[in-house]
Structure formats: structure tokens, C-alpha cells
């Protein structure tokens with residue numbers, strides 16, 4: 001894509017979320033989507049959260065992928081402060097394994113939507129792919145890349161061999 005300023009923001013509540021959230025970034029890298037990645041915490045840096053959300057549209061962000069764990073208020077609070085679409089990724093938590101994160105993100109009140117993905121790496125990767133899909137509606141080159149990706153995935157599955165049964 002010609003424009004190198006970020007059009008997708010990837011934010012997470014802590015550096016400890018990176019092993020999961022890097023899977024979203026990897027997808028954006030794979031499709032050549034300009035993006036940025038930052039730590040923004042709903043609870044520890046609330047002022048930064050507000051600033052990030054308030055500036056998102058003017059900075060040209062087309063969507064924000066937000067991952068957090070536990071009392072995962074980051075995606076919902078971003079969505080409360082911007083109309084830029086927010087894609088929420090529940091990060092696995094230590095004690096409740098991310099079910100807390102999932103419920104915190106998915107149970108938004110009517111009127112403030114967050115598109116919520118699966119817990120963990122698959123959710124992060126799918127959030128990245130979903131961002132690509134949204135952008136592809138305006139970028140034919142991205143749509144072609146996505147079609148190739150799907151075809152390669154299909155061919156990989158069709159070529160799978162199971163071991164002989166004993």
C-alpha cells in the first residue's frame with residue numbers, strides 16, 4: 001500500500017500481552033498494511049487511552065485492534081471515545097484463562113459496539129485478518145492478496161494426510 005502512515009492501530013494493555021498480540025501484527029505485516037503497535041492501559045494510563053481514541057480518526061486510523069486481559073476494559077473504553085471501529089482481542093489471563101477477558105470485552109452495552117474475537121492467538125490473528133478484510137473493500141490489491149491467502153489455506157488443508165489407522 002502506497003501510504004506508509006499507520007492505518008491500523010494495534011494497542012494492548014501491557015507489554016505482557018505482546019506474545020498474543022504480535023499475531024495480529026504478523027498478519028498486518030504479511031499483507032503490507034501500515035500499522036503501529038503501542039501499550040495503552042485502560043487502568044494504568046487512562047489519560048493516554050482517551051488521547052489515543054480522540055486522535056485516532058484524525059490520524060487516519062481506519063480501525064483499532066485492542067487486546068487486554070482480565071478486567072479487559074481497553075477495547076470498550078476506546079470504542080466509547082471514538083467511532084473508529086474497535087476489534088477486541090481477549091488475552092488469556094493467569095487465573096481465569098481469558099474467560100474473564102472475553103466476557104469483559106464482548107458484553108458491551110447496546111450502542112457502543114466492539115467486534116470481539118476468540119481468546120488468544122487465533123483471536124489476535126483473526127483480528128488482523130478482519131482488519132485486512134475491511135480495508136480490502138477499498139483496496140483491490142488487498143482483496144486479491146486475501147483471495148490468494150484463502151486459496152493457499154484451502155490447498156494446504158486439501159493436501160493433509162492422516163496416518164494410516166492401526
Ligand code: RP5
Pocket residue numbers: 012013014015016017041042067068069070091
Ligand atoms: C491488563 O492486565 C493487560 O492487558 C494484561 O493482560 C493484564 C496484566 O498486565 P500485567 O500485570 O502483566 O502488566 O491490563
